[in-house]
Structure formats: structure tokens, C-alpha cells
Amino acid sequence: MIYYYDDLEFEQERQFDLYVLRKYLAKYYGLDKALALIRTNAKNIDGLAKALGKKDIGFFCLYFLRELFVPSSENTSRALSKVHYDVFEELNKMFITEKDSRHKEEFILPRGTGKSTIVNTSVACYSHCYGISTYTVVVAKTEDLQHQFIAEVRKCLEFKKVRECFGNLINTKKRVVNKEELELDNDTKVQSFTWNGQIRGTKYNSKRPNIIICDDILKMDDILNDNAKEKCVTKYYTEILPAGDKARVLNGVKQGIDTKFIVIGTPLASDDFINTIREDSSFEVFHRSVCEFDVDDYFTKNKYWQKYREILFNNKNKDRLKDAENYYYKYIDKMKFPTLWEGKYIPFELANDYFTKRLAFMQELMCDCQNVGDIWITYQDKISPKELNEIRFEKTVLTIDQGASKTSRSDFTAFTVLGKSNGFYYVREGKLKKFDSKTEFDLYITEIVNLLKAWKDITHVFLEKNVYKGIDATRLEERIREDRELRSRRIKVETPYSTQNKEQRISTITDKINSGQIKFNELNEEYNKQVFSYRGEKFTPHDDGIDSLEMAVNNIDQIQTRTILHIGSFNDLYR
Known part of the structure; x- marks a missing residue:
């Protein structure tokens, strides 16, 4: 050999x-x-x-x-890459050099890096050969992966060097050894569960797990909607974390280790379980992408890669894949770029994934925690309040997309004051706030009233019906009738209904944004940023701003109103 x-x-x-x-x-x-x-x-x-x-x-x-x-x-x-040795060093900190202070870590790594082997298998074999862990639990996505993990650990513990130095740890006659459990002859145990399984209260010899690893547990079903995402997060915090334990202390001496929690995976959405753990300050985070540079900027600005793309998408050429590869090798000195694992990731193969399946590329290879969805908004034309104040608006509307609560993960209530002039749309005021639908309903209605008074040429208010089921429309109409100033303006309050889904509706305004036909008030930084960051329904944590904007753009053309010269509102709002 x-x-x-x-x-x-x-x-x-x-x-x-x-x-x-x-x-x-x-x-x-x-x-x-x-x-x-x-x-x-x-x-x-x-x-x-x-x-x-x-x-x-x-x-x-x-x-x-x-x-x-x-x-x-x-x-x-394959020969290991620097990233694998970096992972080993992280594990050294967790189990050796910083074992008393580092108890939780998340590893966000690309598809193909062997993250399950480099973390799960190495940790399980190391900790059980040396008796560091009495009971290790790995939570896998599926039953097949659950069985695969146990089989690999068993195979490794039967390697020649392991048997020579640590003895025969596998004893099928006297110990429990099956597809899901691996009880070893040194009175320790490795066990695997599926994500849908129940690990609450699991013990071995009356002891809770010393190590709990969640290995790439997310499925697409876990990010379909906010409830699915929240369910995943809740399960981890209410079931998995409590399954661990603190090490026992006898006469001031610590016996064993506190439970070590490891999470491994790639993000599927910007507010999914992986990214929630990433934001948890109690976790260390080891995050690597297949390329450590801005791939969007690189591939779109490099003329050689643009030519490569042209060859790749020439559907009339049946040999386009081979021709594109040949082109890469012809200009390899101009096109080769560093990757996370040189022996595994080939630049032109990565380019094929990027050009043909950018979403999957960003998710699975870049492990992009913020921009995993397709890019919808590429440009925003922003203008100053002074410029806005000089425009004669033909129409102005207010649209509101409501949020239901005030938690950090909940949606915002988005307000859009949109004016139209000479074929252009102007976001005169874009605002994001949070209200609790049960306790702050009146504050929410007052906010609308204040906007109506600040922008005196608003003629129509459009409200989503999802949160308040039209109750807010009724209450707003009452407030308008009760107010001497507002009732004289004959403001119409409407709750439009659309048969299109969210992405279909938003797609109707993206060209208007990217072309500069829709212009934004440069002072509305939070609102503008939220609109610009839209990546599709599944991959955008907060899409309230663009929802409200879409409602404004697609309803303003349907109304008939007289032209009003707007004077003074900005002086009131920005003085």
C-alpha cells in the first residue's frame, strides 16, 4: 500500500x-x-x-x-484541505484546550466538504476511544443518514490501528449493536436519532448525553413558511438543548465535561434554523464558503467568464458543455480562482452551477446566510426630500401591509406614501414600525391618521386584510369622520383583494424599480434597505416594505383624482 x-x-x-x-x-x-x-x-x-x-x-x-x-x-x-485542518483546530478548542468554556459551536460548510465525516465521525471516534464521552447522540435528517452515521463509526472503530491501540470496542455478542445504536465494550454508547424522533430524556446508564450533534437536519419542508421555521427552532431550544447536562463537581473537582452541542449545516433561508443558531451569541460559529469573494461581482464583471457563459447557454450547440470546458482550459490563467478545497472544487464546474442554478449555488456552496435567494432588485434610484418637494404630483396614495406582533422575528407594519408624476412613481415616505395587534391597535390607527395629516394630498388608503380582517378599515373610517380636517378630504379606505400569489405580484414592479421608474426617498434608509434585500418569498425574512410598495404601485393607476400641488409636507416632516 x-x-x-x-x-x-x-x-x-x-x-x-x-x-x-x-x-x-x-x-x-x-x-x-x-x-x-x-x-x-x-x-x-x-x-x-x-x-x-x-x-x-x-x-x-x-x-x-x-x-x-x-x-x-x-x-x-482526497487529500485534506486547509478547511479540514481548521475544523480539527476548532474541535481541539472545544474538547481539549478550551473544554471548560467552549460548549456550543455551529459549523456552516458547503456541500461536498465532507462535513459530516470531518466533524461527526472524528468527534464520535475520538471521544469514545478516549472515554471522553460516555454517551454521544447524533440527530440526522433521515433514517438512511441515521444508519449511515452509525455504520461509518462502527467501520472506523474496527480499523487496524484503533484495534491495536484501543482494543476491540465492537462486541456484537454482549453489547447492543444495530443500525441506530453502538454500545461499546468500554461502557460508552453512540446513538443516532432522526430529526422527527424524540430525544427528550434520553440516557445511557442513567447519564445524559455528553455530546449532541445536529447534522444537516433541515429539509425544504422546514422553510416553507414562518410556522415551519419556528417549529424547527422551537424544537431545538425546548427539546434538544435541555437533553444535555452540566458536568458533576465533587470536592471542587469537575468530573467529565459539560454537554457539547454541535450544529452542522448549510442555510436554506435567511431566517431558518441554521441562521438562527448563527445569531445565538452562546454559539461559536465556523463559517466557510466555497469561494471567499463576491461571486456575483466576479462572474458578471470578468469578460472571460461572460464569454464562457455565452458558450454555455448556446442551445444551438450540442457540444456547448465541452466547448465551454475547452474555453476554460484555453484561458485558465485568466479564469482560475481559489476554492475552499482545490482537489474537490473545479472552477469551471462551479461556474456551471452558478450560471445555471444560482440559488442552489448560493445555498449549498457559498453557504450565503443573507443572499441565498435570487436577486430581484439590482438598482434603487434615490432622491432627496428637497427634490421630492419640488414635484407636482398627479396622485398620492397610502398603502399599509400590517404585521401582527412586536417580536424580533415578527413582520413589520409597512407604510408607503406613493405619489405619481409624469409616468414616474415616487416613494415620498416609506416607513416600518411594529405594533402588537392585540394591545396596540389604537396606536396603529393613530399612526395612519398622523400620516394622512402629514401628507395632505393622500386621497386613498389601501389596507391588507390578513391581520385585522378589515376591522382596521372600519375603525379608520370612523376616525376620519370624527376629524374635522380629514372628513373634508373625502379620503377613500379600501381593502383590495388579489388572486395572484406574493411573488407574482412583486414581479410586476421589479422592472419599474430596477429601471428607476420607481424612485425612493433617500432618508427612508430602513425601508429602502428592506425593499432592496428582497430575494423571493422563501428567502426573505421581512418583505413588508416591498409588499406595501407593490400594493401602492398596482393600485395608484386604478384611481381617478384631481391633480393637487403638494406643498409643505416635507417642511413639517424633515425640519
């Missing part, structure tokens, strides 16, 4: 043993002491390696799990 490591070839196993042992001993003790240790322990190299393995998870994997982590003439493994 030949081992391939550090661009070297090792034809004898002992050569590889000594090379990797010297490399990692030198990491901790310097080269001279490393060589001295090897000489002193020449008759017990595996014993020295066992002691070093407890100190470094990366070394443990390379030495004891080499069949999995080191390329050889008898396996299909």
Missing part, C-alpha cells in the same frame, strides 16, 4: 507513522524534542501516538483513522 500525504509518497506504513508523528510532535514540542521522543519511544511508537492523539484530534484522525482521512493506493479519499 502507498500513502499519499503532504505531496509525498510512503510505500511503508512505518514511514508514514513516523512522518506524521514527527510532524505533530514538532507542532507542540519543537523538532528537536519531537525527534528525541521518537527515539526514546522507538519500541512503543503506537503508545506515543496514542498519547499524542488525545492531545490533537487532527493527529488522531490521520494516524488512527488513516483509511478514511489519508489518500492511499487502496482507497478513494
